[in-house]
Amino acid sequence: MNDHHHTHKNHNHEHLINKHEVKPILFNTTNISPIIELERVSVNYGKNVILKGIDLKIYRGEYIGLIGKNGSGKSTLMKSILGLIHPESGTIKVFGNPIQSEMYDKIGYVPQMHPIQREFPATVGDIVGMGLYKKNLFKPFRKEDKDRIKLALHKVNMGSFFDRPIGHLSGGEQQKVLVAQALVRDPEILLLDEPTSALDFTMVENLLKLLQDLNQNYGLTLIVIQHNLEILRPYCSRLIMLMGSIMYDGLPNIPRADELIKRVF
Ligand SMILES: Nc1ncnc2c1ncn2[C@@H]1O[C@H](COP(=O)(O)OP(=O)(O)OP(=O)(O)O)[C@@H](O)[C@H]1O
Secondary structure, eight states: OOOHHHHHHHHHTTTTOOOOOOOOOOGGGGGSOOOOOEEEEEEEEEEEEEEEEEEEEEEEEEEEEOOOOTTTSSHHHHHHTTTOOSEEEEEEETTOOOOOOGGTTTEEEEOOOOOTTTTTTOHHHHHHHTTTOOOOSSOOOHHHHHHHHHHHHHTTTTTGGTSSGGGGGGGGHHHHHHHHHHHTOOOEEEEEETTTTOOHHHHHHHHHHHHHHHHHHHOOOEEEOOOHHHHHHTTTTEEEESSSSEEEOOTTTTTHHHHHHHOOO
16 A cells, blocks of 8 residues: 555544553554555657656555556556566566566456457357466366366356357456456456456446455455546545556545546546
8 A cells, every 4th residue: 555545544543542552553564565566667659758757566455446548558557567568767576576477377467358259269168278378279178277267267256157158258258257367377466457348337347346356355456447437436445547657546535536537537
């Protein structure tokens, strides 16, 4: 959590402390290392500055909602964290170190989704299994892999869909299968880029709620890009608004967030 949360917590507890009691130990982020840390990160595409001076610390167990207008750099920020884009300057650390390919087991990523065509010749199990071994898609699964795929499907409430053709599922169901694919290696962090653009309002809400359950039940750290703030707001624990740089970073539900958002959107 950032300084804002910290101050807020301290402030709330202050009046509860009896002078004669032992002072309780309050949650203090200075002793906890961030799971993701960006320092003065800037990203350019040619001459265009896309991200400028991004300082950001994300802690284990947070559910970050990342919002901002089209072109504000949300996907660029996510791809930079994943090491798919290299910043012009600044440093990015994941699990305390610069990102390396060995870390991909611990970071799941769901890119922007396009609906999968009806004829696409793969089952739900095949699609989730691609998250385990990307090269041999249609190789029969080993028992232990099948179990992992089933567990990942179970986590997104799609346990009974293993043998179904992927193209026959609704957009919302396909999206959950892609989340299961990202979960199959049991990552500690999950990044979702606008996981909901092809979905209707109720499907979006279901997915954000499901992500909240994964966050709360499995301690999964989440960063979710979403353009519709009002849908996202009830589910995330921290809101970050981007416009080339960070315009707001704090609790999702406070007047200052509303004020800024009204001005920018
Ligand atoms: N590979 C690229 N080469 C050049 N410019 C790019 C590239 N990728 C993105 N951009 C530009 O960088 C800016 C930020 O893009 P980005 O995709 O990060 O924004 P976003 O906030 O995710 O937008 P959206 O909500 O539309 O997905 C945009 O102006 C985009 O056109």
